Amino acid sequence: MNNLIGLSVDVFHKNPAYQRRILSDAKNLPHYARVHIGDQTLDLKVSAVMDPAGRYLASMLTLENVTAEIVSNQKLYHMAHYDVLTDLPNRVLFFKKLSEFMDGAVKKCSVIYIDLDGFGIINDTYGHQVGDRVIGEFADRLKAIEVEEEQYVMFSRIGGDEFLCLFSENSVEEVSALSDRIISVFDAPFDVGGQKMWLNASIGIALMPEHGILADILIGHADLALSEAKRAGKGRVCFFSEDLVTQAWEQVRISKKLRSALINEEELFLFFQPIVELKTGRVVSRETLVRWNNPLRGWVSPAEFIPIAEQSDLIELLDDFVLEKACLAALSWQDGARVAVNISARHLGRNTLVPKVAFILRKTSLPPDRLEIEVTETAELHLLDRVMEDLHALRRMGVHITLDDFGTGFSSLSQIRFFPFGKIKIDSSFVRDAMERPECAAVIGAIASIGQRLGLRVVAEGVETQAQHDLVTAEGCSEGQGYFYGAPSADGRYGAPCLSGGLG
16 A cells, blocks of 8 residues: 555556546546455545635545455355355345346246255264264265356255255256256265265255246245155155145144144054964064044044154154053053054154153053064164164163164165164065065065074064965064954954964
8 A cells, every 4th residue: 555655546547548537627526436456455536626716726536445344245245145054155145046037037947945864863863063064065065066058056055954956947857957966966975973874865846937936935835845755755856736735734734633632632543463473373562553533534544644743743742642552552461462662763862762761661560571662774774873872772671672664774684783673574565575576585585584693583564365474484584464463453452363374
């Protein structure tokens, strides 16, 4: 700045002669300009110097260094429009850009809603610092996605593990292609707490103008499509349709009615299906099945209300209800069979399951060794240290632990040995197809063989015929469950029917 003192105003202009003609006329003054010199920014003001009679004598230049102010404003703008963790645009900037597309001449674009599957378990198990690193790595992978030169794409983090993408195209083909590229960023594993973990995401898509011409409506419709993608099994891509709006309102109604049923302990009933020892036909345990009989809707399928419960806190209320009522029912069984209760994965690794089970066992006076906790196989199961701690604590308490629906997830047989499972339940799809598909029978036999070597009992689910019973017995399964042995009953006191082949 000091080296500018005494210099002509010409130093600030590329065309000094033109500027001199402007500044020579007092009618053009004051004159303002902003110039950049090196890394500094100056605001210039050229004012007229007048004599007492009002005649123009000369011009006077004043300048102000506004570099710090500009940097400060830029930082404030960045803080207001960009996510601190990922440096991606935030919701505010996303809405602004989306509105520009909607107000523009072309009026076409799409909104892609992205949500990481199972991310909450990572936060709960490894802590938010590890979760933040995963989010940061995912954001970096999104930033590396390229589109055609004439296309525009902007990724935004709107909170937690939720991201939005604004794309300048609205054709199903182009948007599907971009969605495939987003899914492909999960081809490589993520570093989760020092371990390699393969993640996935669910995606919901809404197109403009087909699915909305207002920003909040378009995003809301993409969110509905995302919910449908998760309901369909996660790791899916779903486009919005008007049917999803009707479905969403129906889910809200079901959720309200289910909450009322849980609070009042009405309309919900437990049924128990026997699990038999194949060699003797003796009932060794009974699986608890919850059913809902609503006065207006009649019997509501579990496939309808359980996913809705899992999307809210209702699943915890439902699990608590089922666990307590099942333990009470088991007290009346004269054969001393164990009661099996399936626990939602949301309970695992959160330091709540063990004290809850202990409390209910004390409250109902059911011996711990008469309770089986069934855990559905999940992709994250083998990576969750706190889940393992919960399961080991339950086992030390005397509770039996079962891995349910084995073969439908991503756990390997070798990883089972690290968990305190006493029993594996082979998914019914293998049993159903085993008679026509030799590879399914081979899978059943392989699981049974390794289960025996690990000291685990292996249950074949979905056995409905004599032929299926004979097959799973020959393949080495320890126990069987299905309508062939007995239908679910309200009190669970019914045992297995007399079986052919020497069982009874």
